[in-house]
Amino acid sequence: MADHSGKNFPTPTKETAPYWEGCRNHQLVIQQCPKCEYYQFYPRMMCTHCSHGYMDWVTVSGNGRVISFTVIRRPISPAYKAEAPYVVALIKLDEGPTMMSNIVECEPEKVFIGMKVNVVFEDWSEDISIPKFVPQK
Amino acid sequence: MNSLNGKVAIVGAADTEVGVVPHMGATQLCVDAALRALDDAGINKEQVDGLITCNSMAEPYMYHAEAIAEYMQIFPRYCLGVGTGGGTTFSVLHHAASAIATGVCDTVLITMADSLHSGLSKEQAMAMQASTGHQQFEIPYGPTVPAFYALAGQAHMAEYGTTPEQFAAIAVACRKHANLNPAAQKREIITVEDVLNSRMIADPLHLLDCSLISDGGSAVVLTSAERAADFKSPPVYLLGVGEGHSHEHISQARNLTTSAAAESGQRAYDMAGVGPSDIDVAQIYDCFTPTVLIELEDLGFCEKGEGGAFVENGNVELGGSLPVNTHGGLLSHCHPGNPGSMFALTEAVAQLRHQAGGRQVKDANISLVHGQGGILSSHTTLILGRDKH
Ligand SMILES: [Zn+2]
Numbered sequence: 001m002a003d004h005s006g007k008n009f010p011t012p013t014k015e016t017a018p019y020w021e022g023c024r025n026h027q028l029v030i031q032q033c034p035k036c037e038y039y040q041f042y043p044r045m046m047c048t049h050c051s052h053g054y055m056d057w058v059t060v061s062g063n064g065r066v067i068s069f070t071v072i073r074r075p076i077s078p079a080y081k082a083e084a085p086y087v088v089a090l091i092k093l094d095e096g097p098t099m100m101s102n103i104v105e106c107e108p109e110k111v112f113i114g115m116k117v118n119v120v121f122e123d124w125s126e127d128i129s130i131p132k133f134v135p136q137k
Numbered sequence: 138m139n140s141l142n143g144k145v146a147i148v149g150a151a152d153t154e155v156g157v158v159p160h161m162g163a164t165q166l167c168v169d170a171a172l173r174a175l176d177d178a179g180i181n182k183e184q185v186d187g188l189i190t191c192n193s194m195a196e197p198y199m200y201h202a203e204a205i206a207e208y209m210q211i212f213p214r215y216c217l218g219v220g221t222g223g224g225t226t227f228s229v230l231h232h233a234a235s236a237i238a239t240g241v242c243d244t245v246l247i248t249m250a251d252s253l254h255s256g257l258s259k260e261q262a263m264a265m266q267a268s269t270g271h272q273q274f275e276i277p278y279g280p281t282v283p284a285f286y287a288l289a290g291q292a293h294m295a296e297y298g299t300t301p302e303q304f305a306a307i308a309v310a311c312r313k314h315a316n317l318n319p320a321a322q323k324r325e326i327i328t329v330e331d332v333l334n335s336r337m338i339a340d341p342l343h344l345l346d347c348s349l350i351s352d353g354g355s356a357v358v359l360t361s362a363e364r365a366a367d368f369k370s371p372p373v374y375l376l377g378v379g380e381g382h383s384h385e386h387i388s389q390a391r392n393l394t395t396s397a398a399a400e401s402g403q404r405a406y407d408m409a410g411v412g413p414s415d416i417d418v419a420q421i422y423d424c425f426t427p428t429v430l431i432e433l434e435d436l437g438f439c440e441k442g443e444g445g446a447f448v449e450n451g452n453v454e455l456g457g458s459l460p461v462n463t464h465g466g467l468l469s470h471c472h473p474g475n476p477g478s479m480f481a482l483t484e485a486v487a488q489l490r491h492q493a494g495g496r497q498v499k500d501a502n503i504s505l506v507h508g509q510g511g512i513l514s515s516h517t518t519l520i521l522g523r524d525k526h
Contacts, residue, residue: 010273020273042274042389068295068393070287070339072279076267080279088280088339090288090388100275100388113295130277 004124006079016043018057023129026121028062030097031055041097062119063136064093071108087111091133105134142408143525145234146365146372147357149178150486152479155353155471156322159255163193163352166250167205170354170479174246178358179369185358187215187236187245189229191222191475194265195256205248215242222249222475223422223510224380224401226482227517231378233359243360249476250354262350269512271386283347283425285387285512287339290427292393294341296442301341303445304426305332307461308345308468310454311423315465317455317496322349323469346426348467348477355479357486362525373489376411376503377520379404387512396513398435402505405518406437410526411503413437418488418498419459420481420506423466429453432507433461436518455496463488463496478508482519489523 012020019042022029030041034056038049046053069089075081087103089111103111104120117133124130151173153166161169167190175182188211190202198204201218215236219225226249233245257265270276270285293299309329315321327345335344358368365372381397381404384390406412413436421436423429430444438459439447447453453461464470464484467477485504487493493501506519 008267008272008276008279010277012273016273042271068288068292070284070291070342071337072281072284072339073337074281076279076281077263083279086279088278088284088288090393098388100271100278100280102278113292 001123006077007124009124009128015045019043020128022059023121023131024127026129027059028119028131029057029059032058039095039097041099060093060095064091064117064133066090066103066111066113066115066117067092067098068113069103069111089133091117102132103134104132140408141234141238141378142376142410143374144238144362145359145375146362147375147486147521148360148365148368148370148372149174149358150483151177151356152320152483153250153354155320155473155480156351157254158252158352161252161352163196163250163252163256164208166252166352166354167193167248168208170250170356171205171209171246171248174248174356174358177370180244180358182209182211185211185244185246186213187233187242188213189217189219189233189245189247191219191226191249193251194261194474195252213242215245221510222477224508224515224517225510226476226478227378227506227508227519228380228515230359230519231380231517234375234378237359237361243364245359246356247359248354248356249479251473251476252352253350253474254352256352271388275386275388281339283342284339286425286427287342288387289393289431289513290341290425293427293431296394297445299430299445301333302329303449304341304346304430305329306449307423307426307429307453308332310448311462311466311468313454314463314496315469318465318470321465321470322351342425348424348472349469351471351473353471353473353476355476355483357482371490373486374522374525375519376522376526377405377407377409379408379518381516383514385511385514390513394431395441396431396435396509396516398432398507398509398516398518401516401518402436402507405520409520411520415503416459416505417501418463418485418504419461420485420504421461422478422481422507422509423462423468424472426468428509428513429461431513432509436505436507455498460498463493463498481506481508485521489521
């Protein structure tokens with residue numbers, strides 16, 4: 001495992017634990033409404049589409065496309081120095097929701113809006129794996 | 138109709154020294170701004186029965202407004218300290234106006250200050266930056282504050298063909314105005330080339346597309362339109378105010394290129410009974426250049442997608458069809474964080490009093506002031522007038 005110490009580790013909550021457990025298993029697990037079938041991200045105790053009070057957890061494709069991105073030239077902190085310049089992007093999943101992530105295994109200059117990407121997982125510790133995206137082959 | 142239009146007036150407005158002010162702390166700047174605004178209004182502190190402040194990063198208090206009241210030994214019956222700035226600054230003006238109109242209090246002092254340039258350690262500044270964004274779903278990816286706004290700028294470029302030169306034109310206009318403002322932190326004229334040649338921070342934002350880091354404070358005094366005549370300075374009336382709130386985190390935005398300024402603006406126009414073509418001078422929140430461009434479109438000064446063409450031919454400069462940020466804005470006048478929007482407000486007052494000196498917009502009668510905060514999250518639009526209408 002590469003050294004990720006000092007990075008801004010997420011702190012899972014009761015509400016988000018199934019998502020992070022999915023990430024640890026290298027699966028993108030998000031919420032879907034059993035009533036209206038709406039997919040949502042991030043996890044919540046309600047459906048934001050129909051207000052249904054319970055959401056199912058489902059494994060999704062991990063495919064999406066870049067809807068915007070930027071290249072960070074000066075890292076947020078020394079722990080991110082090794083990967084600078086790095087791409088912070090918004091990815092719209094094929095199932096609908098948008099999430100922030102990094103585009104990796106790709107020159108920053110090659111990233112474009114509309115680019116098709118799919119999820120990969122970066123292991124930061126025993127408990128935390130972070131979903132990132134790579135260009136679709 | 139039960140509307141705030143014409144019911145409340147700004148009767149005092151003043152800024153502290155701004156820019157790099159190492160000889161004063163954030164609390165002192167807050168009180169200094171208050172004293173200057175009271176002096177401008179021609180009243181003493183005993184006449185203030187409402188106080189609103191925003192918290193300071195450099196010298197925070199759990200109950201900030203109470204701390205300032207205690208410091209000044211004033212004893213308000215309406216007292217509120219808010220934790221954020223940007224659009225919130227004008228949201229609290231909305232609250233204060235509502236409180237005055239409903240008789241909750243008579244005279245409200247809004248004073249805000251911070252010392253982000255001189256009062257924070259480098260570690261505090263980095264920690265502040267790293268605290269912006271969703272702890273689980275954004276921050277792990279290492280975004281910076283400029284990066285969040287860059288995502289909106291980049292999306293606008295892809296969707297509408299907006300160019301870095303067009304974003305740069307906004308920074309150039311603000312600097313041109315700051316050059317005419319002796320109080321501004323950055324006054325040397327810059328060109329589009331200077332902006333494009335400055336260091337890339339987060340594509341497409343160059344260093345000169347980003348606002349300043351400053352010390353400073355600013356305050357206003359509000360009272361009812363009936364009482365306004367008793368004050369020393371000519372009143373500036375609140376004609377319209379509207380808010381729009383769409384998200385906190387940029388990854389949850391409904392749309393990257395259209396903000397809730399469209400809603401706040403329409404609500405303010407409706408209350409004031411005016412439209413974009415009636416505005417003589419505008420102060421538009423300019424933390425980063427794309428913010429201004431998107432807001433100009435959402436506030437109806439040009440069609441969606443035409444902001445780039447609107448700003449590149451001098452429309453937003455003094456002498457243009459809509460002078461914007463005539464004090465120099467956050468990009469060139471000063472940006473002490475939470476209080477940032479206040480300087481746009483005091484500039485609007487100066488313009489409407491026809492006291493803006495070398496940067497005065499001739500015959501300015503109606504001004505629009507727009508604040509936003511978060512990441513294009515929370516928006517409030519004010520429309521102010523020299524007359525009640
Ligand atoms: Zn539902």
